Amino acid sequence: MATPAPPRWDRKMQQRLARGEEAALGELYDRYASLVHNLAHRVLDDDEAADLITREVFGYIWENPDDYDPKRGSLRSWIAALTQSQAVHRLRQYESRGHSTPSQVEARVREANTAARADFIVTSMPAPLRDALELAYRERLDYRDAAAGLGVSADESRRRLRLGLQLLSTAMDPAGSREIRPLERGDAADPFEARGQGRRGRP
Amino acid sequence: MSGPAYRNGGPLGDGDGFPRVPSQRDQSGSPRPLPAPDAPAVTPPAAPVPVPEATRPRLPQYDHATLKSLLGAWALAVCSRDESLAVEVHLTDCAACADEALRLRDAVGLLHREESLDLDPLLRARVLEGCLGRRPARIPVPEWAGPYDAEAARLDALLRDLGDGYWQEQVELRWYDGALVARKVTIGQVIAHLTTVDGLVAVALDMPDAEGRPGLDLPLDPVRRTEAMWAAQRTGDGKDEGSGSGLGSGSGSAIGAGFRDVWRGQSHNLLRTVSFAGAGAAGIGVDYGSFRLPLRDAFVDRAFECWIHAWDIAEAVAYPYGPPAPRNLNRMIDLAARMLPAALADRRRDGLADSAGRLADAGAPGRSLLLEIEGAGGGKWYLPLDSPGAVASKEHAVAHVVLDGVEFCQLAAGHLEPERIAFGQQGDRDVIRDVLYATASLSRL
Numbered sequence: 001m002a003t004p005a006p007p008r009w010d011r012k013m014q015q016r017l018a019r020g021e022e023a024a025l026g027e028l029y030d031r032y033a034s035l036v037h038n039l040a041h042r043v044l045d046d047d048e049a050a051d052l053i054t055r056e057v058f059g060y061i062w063e064n065p066d067d068y069d070p071k072r073g074s075l076r077s078w079i080a081a082l083t084q085s086q087a088v089h090r091l092r093q094y095e096s097r098g099h100s101t102p103s104q105v106e107a108r109v110r111e112a113n114t115a116a117r118a119d120f121i122v123t124s125m126p127a128p129l130r131d132a133l134e135l136a137y138r139e140r141l142d143y144r145d146a147a148a149g150l151g152v153s154a155d156e157s158r159r160r161l162r163l164g165l166q167l168l169s170t171a172m173d174p175a176g177s178r179e180i181r182p183l184e185r186g187d188a189a190d191p192f193e194a195r196g197q198g199r200r201g202r203p
Numbered sequence: 204m205s206g207p208a209y210r211n212g213g214p215l216g217d218g219d220g221f222p223r224v225p226s227q228r229d230q231s232g233s234p235r236p237l238p239a240p241d242a243p244a245v246t247p248p249a250a251p252v253p254v255p256e257a258t259r260p261r262l263p264q265y266d267h268a269t270l271k272s273l274l275g276a277w278a279l280a281v282c283s284r285d286e287s288l289a290v291e292v293h294l295t296d297c298a299a300c301a302d303e304a305l306r307l308r309d310a311v312g313l314l315h316r317e318e319s320l321d322l323d324p325l326l327r328a329r330v331l332e333g334c335l336g337r338r339p340a341r342i343p344v345p346e347w348a349g350p351y352d353a354e355a356a357r358l359d360a361l362l363r364d365l366g367d368g369y370w371q372e373q374v375e376l377r378w379y380d381g382a383l384v385a386r387k388v389t390i391g392q393v394i395a396h397l398t399t400v401d402g403l404v405a406v407a408l409d410m411p412d413a414e415g416r417p418g419l420d421l422p423l424d425p426v427r428r429t430e431a432m433w434a435a436q437r438t439g440d441g442k443d444e445g446s447g448s449g450l451g452s453g454s455g456s457a458i459g460a461g462f463r464d465v466w467r468g469q470s471h472n473l474l475r476t477v478s479f480a481g482a483g484a485a486g487i488g489v490d491y492g493s494f495r496l497p498l499r500d501a502f503v504d505r506a507f508e509c510w511i512h513a514w515d516i517a518e519a520v521a522y523p524y525g526p527p528a529p530r531n532l533n534r535m536i537d538l539a540a541r542m543l544p545a546a547l548a549d550r551r552r553d554g555l556a557d558s559a560g561r562l563a564d565a566g567a568p569g570r571s572l573l574l575e576i577e578g579a580g581g582g583k584w585y586l587p588l589d590s591p592g593a594v595a596s597k598e599h600a601v602a603h604v605v606l607d608g609v610e611f612c613q614l615a616a617g618h619l620e621p622e623r624i625a626f627g628q629q630g631d632r633d634v635i636r637d638v639l640y641a642t643a644s645l646s647r648l
Contacts, residue, residue: 020341023352023475025334029327030356030467034363037322051326055333062334118313136281137314143276155272158282162275162307169310 004074004123005031013075017065025062032076033058036083039119043087043112044094053090057083077120084116117171125167132160133168265289271300278307321364324357328528344478347485347499350506350531355470357527358513362394362463365520370462374519376512379617379643386648390519391462392433393512396648398466399432400425400508404501405469407489408476424492426648477502500538507535511616526609532580536608539615539645540574540584544591546641555640558588558633565592571599572630572638578608588634602630604638614639617646 005013016024033054040053060082061068068078088109095105122130128150135146147157265273265286270293276282277290294301335343344352370391377385388396403423405411421428477484477498489501496504510527517524526532550556563569569589576582585595605627606614613619621639628635 020338021475021478022331022335022340022342022344023471023478025331025340026327026344026352026356026474027471029330030359030471033327033330034322037326051323051329054326055330058330059334059337063338115313115315118310122314133279133314136276136279137311141281142283143279143281146281158272158276160275161279161281162272165275165278165307165310166303168313169306171313172306172309 004076007070007074010068010075011070014065014068014070017062025058028061029058032079035076036079039080039083039116040087042115043084043091043108049090049094050087053083053087056086060086073124077124080116080119080123084112088112114171118168121168121171125164129160129164129167132157133164136161265293267293267297270297271303274300274304274307278304278311322360324360324525325528327356328353342478344474345482345485345499345502347534348474348477348502350527350534351470351502351509352474353531354506354509354513354527355467355474357524358397358509358516359463359467361513361517361522361524362390364522365390365516367460369520372519374515376515376648377616377618378646378648379620383617383620388433390516392436393516394462394466395432395436396429397509397512398462398469399428401466401469401473401505403428403491404473404489404498404505407487407498407501408473408480408484410469410472410476422492423490427492429648473502500541503534503538506531507538507612507616510535511612511618526612527580529579532608532612533582536576536580536582536611537584539611539642540586542645543574543638543641544587544593546644547586547588547637548591550637550641550644556637558631558637561589563587563589563593565590567593568596568599569593570601570634571595571597572634573597573600573603574638575603575605576608576611577605581608586638588638600630602628602632602634602638604628604635611642614642615645617643619643 004010013024013028017028036054036057037050040050040057041047044050044053057079061079068075072078091109091112092105095108096102100108122133131150132146135141135149136143139146141149143157143161144154146161147154150157150160152160270290273282273286273290277287280287282290290300290304294304370389372390373387374390374393375385375387376393376396377383399421402421403425406423421431480487485497485499487498488495489498506527514524516522527535547556548560551560561570569587571585572588572595574584574586576584585597585600587593587595588601606624610619610624614621614624621636621643624639626635626639
């Protein structure tokens with residue numbers, strides 16, 4: 001999945017989208033479509049539904065590029081949050097029409113939100129921690145080999161793995177988790193905004 | 204930096220503040236997704252049979268701080284067997300570490316492998332169209348650059364799917380030069396070829412050189428230009444191995460990703476530049492050395508090359524790769540059809556044609572051929588046969604040939620021999636034969 005672009009790229013992209021540059025929209029799609037589609041697929045487990053979310057999310061960004069606030073994080077994390085909120089919104093819609101009980105729906109929503117928080121934490125944690133986890137988890141490197149790969153001591157390698165997992169484990173805390181809201185025009189300034197503290201508070 | 208505070212009692216804990224931690228080596232029934240399915244299996248040794256304290260293998264002594272620092276590596280199962288055992292023994296004595304150990308191991312379950320589900324390539328057009336329906340672009344991509352935008356995005360997605368292990372894979376490039384000719388190059392070289400010929404359009408638009416090699420003065424002719432680039436790459440390989448970004452050097456996978464970035468960066472820049480240049484830019488001449496194309500046609504030509512070479516790459520690595528969207532395919536067929544009269548005249552001049560030419564004044568009606576292309580993106584084109592400047596018409600048609608759209612493109616790309624193509628015909632057979640050969644002669648490296 002796409003890693004965050006440099007902040008300068010994010011700001012420039014936002015300006016170009018605001019200016020109405022079709023070429024910028026294409027570039028945005030090329031960079032983030034697989035992220036959006038994968039996240040939506042993870043929540044909804046359905047290709048067509050993920051296609052629909054992809055259309056909705058890019059449509060929303062194209063219509064509201066100014067809703068992105070570079071001070072609050074990367075464009076990537078904003079897009080991931082938009083996707084998550086919209087996918088969860090749709091999940092609730094679909095499931096309420098289906099056979100699932102409300103508690104089953106809520107369990108899936110919680111699971112999806114935890115996964116999204118974990119994704120957010122991994123992509124926004126300091127790069128040295130992320131790199132250490134990558135080597136250990138994806139490359140299956142022993143922490144000593146990972147240390148050699150990272151050019152640090154074995155102690156430091158252990159420290160990074162532990163700290164990285166500690167950060168990641170906060171995704172499982174329902175307290176401190178932030179409510180994600182569905183996409184509505186002009187209402188997605190910060191989909192991660194804490195519940196009840198939104199500028200436009202919701203019931 | 205200190206870690207976050209923990210609540211007592213992990214998911215497996217039962218509130219007594221002393222969670223039971225299953226051994227890292229006995230993972231049956233564990234929710235942990237490790238080891239990753241395509242990672243080399245880290246075969247865990249058989250679960251240790253409980254052994255009396257006295258006969259346990261002597262473990263090296265670790266102090267509490269060390270054991271604690273090992274918890275992350277333990278949770279990820281990337282420490283040594285001794286360390287792992289020492290941690291597990293410690294967890295039976297230390298509630299704080301046991302609690303953290305459970306938490307970290309659950310956190311490992313939140314890591315997930317990158318899924319690379321192939322996106323439907325047609326989704327891009329649908330998503331972008333949906334966006335533009337909601338808010339029209341103020342700076343649109345010119346319609347004639349649309350096929351290039353779409354084909355570059357498709358090739359980019361293919362390269363992304365392939366990943367960096369494929370840059371040295373051999374691809375057979377084929378074209379027609381009196382007979383089918385072929386040449387084996389690497390995927391990296393194919394991308395360098397696309398980049399350097401796309402560079403002709405960049406030159407016409409006064410854009411800076413994508414390759415960032417001011418010292419390299421490349422010829423305009425696409426074939427010689429590509430050969431010069433490949434030669435520069437080879438010497439670059441020898442001189443500054445591993446140091447290169449850009450197209451000039453190196454052969455490793457990181458450098459392969461560099462090929463892709465340079466090509467993609469340039470293609471995005473071309474689209475951006477031409478969007479700002481607006482409709483007036485359509486007629487700017489792009490110099491290919493021995494011929495010129497107006498910008499609007501050069502973009503279609505580059506889209507065609509991008510598709511054909513993407514197809515070559517896909518074939519080499521046994522990936523499926525479909526034809527362009529009908530609208531884009533139609534523009535490519537249209538360009539080839541419009542280039543055919545001049546190609547036919549060239550063949551006549553070189554004495555390669557069977558049918559005799561007749562004098563026809565530019566703008567005057569002349570003998571014509573009806574080229575009918577079937578399938579999505581097809582259509583009908585009347586081609587003047589006597590002179591590229593003559594006016595073709597139904598009334599003066601002397602031959603009618605019917606071809607499948609994708610096969611016509613394969614013929615124009617030199618991927619199918621004129622003798623082997625299936626077609627329907629009516630009328631002057633010599634003329635039809637000449638037109639098929641002229642189509643093949645449009646191809647180049």
